[in-house]
Amino acid sequence: MNLFGLFRVALRALAINKLRSALTMLGIVIGVGAVIVMIAVGAGAQKRVEEQIRALGSNLLLVMSGARTQGGVRLALGSGQTLSEDDAIAINREIPEALAAPALRGGAQVVWGNANWSTQIYGTTPEYLEAREWPIAAGRGFEPSEVSGAGKVCLIGATVARQLFGSTDPIDQVIRIKRVPFTVIGVLETKGQSLMGTDQDDVIIVPIATARGRVLGSATQAKQRAVSTIWVKAAEGYDTKLVEEQVRALLRQRHRLQPGTDDDFSLRNLQEVMSAQEASSRVLALLLAAVASVSLLVGGIGIMNIMLVSVTERTREIGLRMAVGARTRDILGQFLVEAVTLSLIGGLIGVALGIGTSLAIGSWLGWRVALSPDAIGLAVAFAFVIGVFFGFYPARKAARLNPVEALRFE
Amino acid sequence: MLIEVRDLVKVYAMGETEVRALAGVSADIAQGEFIAVMGPSGSGKSTFMNLLGCLDRPTSGEYRLAGERVSELGPDRLAQVRNRQIGFVFQHFNLLARTPAVENVELPLVYAGLPKKERLEKAMRMLDRVGLGDRAHHHPAQLSGGQQQRVAIARALVTEPLLILADEPTGALDSHTSLEIMSLFRELNRQGMTVILVTHESDVARFAARVIRFLDGRILRDEAQLAA
Numbered sequence: 001m002n003l004f005g006l007f008r009v010a011l012r013a014l015a016i017n018k019l020r021s022a023l024t025m026l027g028i029v030i031g032v033g034a035v036i037v038m039i040a041v042g043a044g045a046q047k048r049v050e051e052q053i054r055a056l057g058s059n060l061l062l063v064m065s066g067a068r069t070q071g072g073v074r075l076a077l078g079s080g081q082t083l084s085e086d087d088a089i090a091i092n093r094e095i096p097e098a099l100a101a102p103a104l105r106g107g108a109q110v111v112w113g114n115a116n117w118s119t120q121i122y123g124t125t126p127e128y129l130e131a132r133e134w135p136i137a138a139g140r141g142f143e144p145s146e147v148s149g150a151g152k153v154c155l156i157g158a159t160v161a162r163q164l165f166g167s168t169d170p171i172d173q174v175i176r177i178k179r180v181p182f183t184v185i186g187v188l189e190t191k192g193q194s195l196m197g198t199d200q201d202d203v204i205i206v207p208i209a210t211a212r213g214r215v216l217g218s219a220t221q222a223k224q225r226a227v228s229t230i231w232v233k234a235a236e237g238y239d240t241k242l243v244e245e246q247v248r249a250l251l252r253q254r255h256r257l258q259p260g261t262d263d264d265f266s267l268r269n270l271q272e273v274m275s276a277q278e279a280s281s282r283v284l285a286l287l288l289a290a291v292a293s294v295s296l297l298v299g300g301i302g303i304m305n306i307m308l309v310s311v312t313e314r315t316r317e318i319g320l321r322m323a324v325g326a327r328t329r330d331i332l333g334q335f336l337v338e339a340v341t342l343s344l345i346g347g348l349i350g351v352a353l354g355i356g357t358s359l360a361i362g363s364w365l366g367w368r369v370a371l372s373p374d375a376i377g378l379a380v381a382f383a384f385v386i387g388v389f390f391g392f393y394p395a396r397k398a399a400r401l402n403p404v405e406a407l408r409f410e
Numbered sequence: 411m412l413i414e415v416r417d418l419v420k421v422y423a424m425g426e427t428e429v430r431a432l433a434g435v436s437a438d439i440a441q442g443e444f445i446a447v448m449g450p451s452g453s454g455k456s457t458f459m460n461l462l463g464c465l466d467r468p469t470s471g472e473y474r475l476a477g478e479r480v481s482e483l484g485p486d487r488l489a490q491v492r493n494r495q496i497g498f499v500f501q502h503f504n505l506l507a508r509t510p511a512v513e514n515v516e517l518p519l520v521y522a523g524l525p526k527k528e529r530l531e532k533a534m535r536m537l538d539r540v541g542l543g544d545r546a547h548h549h550p551a552q553l554s555g556g557q558q559q560r561v562a563i564a565r566a567l568v569t570e571p572l573l574i575l576a577d578e579p580t581g582a583l584d585s586h587t588s589l590e591i592m593s594l595f596r597e598l599n600r601q602g603m604t605v606i607l608v609t610h611e612s613d614v615a616r617f618a619a620r621v622i623r624f625l626d627g628r629i630l631r632d633e634a635q636l637a638a
């Protein structure tokens with residue numbers, strides 16, 4: 001009998017006990033559905049992390065000033081003034097694999113014509129954009145003379161450009177940051193959300209000297225060259241861990257910290273923060289994988305169970321088929337195809353369920369999901385393998401029946 | 411000779427003890443005979459029929475079907491012999507449930523590997539021959555006992571076998587229907603088909619021209635009679 005004929009016979013046999021067949025498929029349906037959701041969620045998380053890495057810039061370290069103690073009260077990280085521009089210059093000079101950019105940060109109200117907007121002001125050096133791999137979409141970057149001479153020029157993020165200027169071209173327009181006029185020389189490319197979910201494009205970048213002198217003011221920065229953060233990028237191909245240790249050693253030396261004392265700064269490897277995030281989404285995927293494999297296993301056992309019942313119920317039919325000329329392999333094939341039909345139909349329903357659930361998770365929970373045809377193919381192939389694996393024993397049992405006894409079976 | 415059987419022995423192991431179901435049976439059956447096999451239960455007549463039908467293999471002895479030593483064949487070759495040369499009719503019809511009559515009839519042709527069109531043609535022709543051409547698409551549950559047995563006979567005939575083996579073909583039918591079925595067998599025999607049937611009832615055995623009686627695994631009597 002050809003495969004199509006076997007398939008038709010299998011469908012007819014399964015249609016006799018529709019409820020039983022449906023219940024038998026359930027394990028496979030849930031298992032395959034879970035596999036698809038698992039891979040969609042896992043791949044979605046992976047994609048999101050990859051995007052964030054791309055948005056943040058790869059191989060980044062973030063050095064923040066240590067906690068300041070004021071009358072016994074410890075203030076937040078970055079509130080102290082333990083880091084200075086000279087630390088950044090020293091890193092650039094001493095560690096060739098590292099590119100450091102000092103940064104001062106503060107909020108300010110900006111005004112252009114009738115429009116105004118409250119945003120973040122970043123005082124930094126041109127190295128910052130290089131470290132963050134942040135290209136300029138329109139206009140130009142800072143000239144060296146503007147950096148050293150505290151020029152009143154600024155680069156604006158995409159969000160600021162939209163909020164202040166709408167459809168007007170911002171280049172060469174003059175905006176006021178805390179009443180100080182600044183010329184917009186460039187607009188940055190869109191970066192999207194940060195790891196913490198803040199809008200990275202809601203920012204204005206000015207030369208660090210300008211920020212200190214004109215905008216963020218010496219009131220908050222008592223020490224002349226103090227900065228709140230230093231961004232460090234390890235050159236491509238270097239281990240960020242190694243660069244991290246070098247930066248730590250250099251800063252401890254410059255700050256004259258005795259061995260055994262705490263750092264007066266905090267050094268974070270952003271790569272590791274993101275790996276940790278990726279790991280947590282991987283845990284979720286693993287959990288689903290466990291559910292899926294248990295469900296597929298139980299589903300497979302269910303198929304085996306029902307096929308064994310079916311072989312017993314249809315012993316006389318098997319005897320008759322043998323009497324009219326079915327060979328061992330015909331009977332084996334018939335019951336194997338029946339088991340595979342069960343598992344494949346279950347698998348296809350599972351695929352539909354998995355796609356539906358993935359899309360639902362995507363739209364209701366707002367999770368990033370990525371359906372892949374590979375994963376769907378894999379799940380269906382898996383259902384097929386389960387059908388063959390768990391269907392084989394009952395099918396062999398049927399094929400090995402003695403025709404005389406099978407015909408006489410009551 | 412269509413069938414030559416020499417010293418056929420069949421021994422079953424029933425736990426510790428051995429049961430000698432056939433204790434040396436020899437017989438010759440010619441093409442076109444109509445034979446009734448009779449005997450009390452446990453006499454070995456069913457074992458004899460199973461061996462003739464190639465459903466089982468003898469412990470010792472020889473069985474030639476149309477000159478071929480089928481007692482030496484392996485399971486797959488035996489399946490082929492059953493498929494091409496033997497037609498079976500059972501007491502309880504053994505039709506596939508929820509399957510139209512025509513598909514029941516074509517089942518042996520499926521295993522013979524015939525294409526669908528040819529199978530359907532032959533199956534329809536056989537149903538016509540047993541008088542059920544108009545019921546081809548009825549399921550067994552929609553047919554009477556006699557009609558079901560006619561479908562089973564059509565199924566036995568569809569491969570144009572050398573002989574038909576019928577195991578108590580009227581055992582599940584009322585006397586009127588039994589008569590109809592037996593008349594059908596007689597008609598087939600008159601057209602040249604070799605028919606061997608097992609029966610308890612002497613009314614049924616009357617149709618045969620030769621009666622073989624079994625007792626304790628041996629042939630008790632093998633005699634010709636004037637068929638009804």
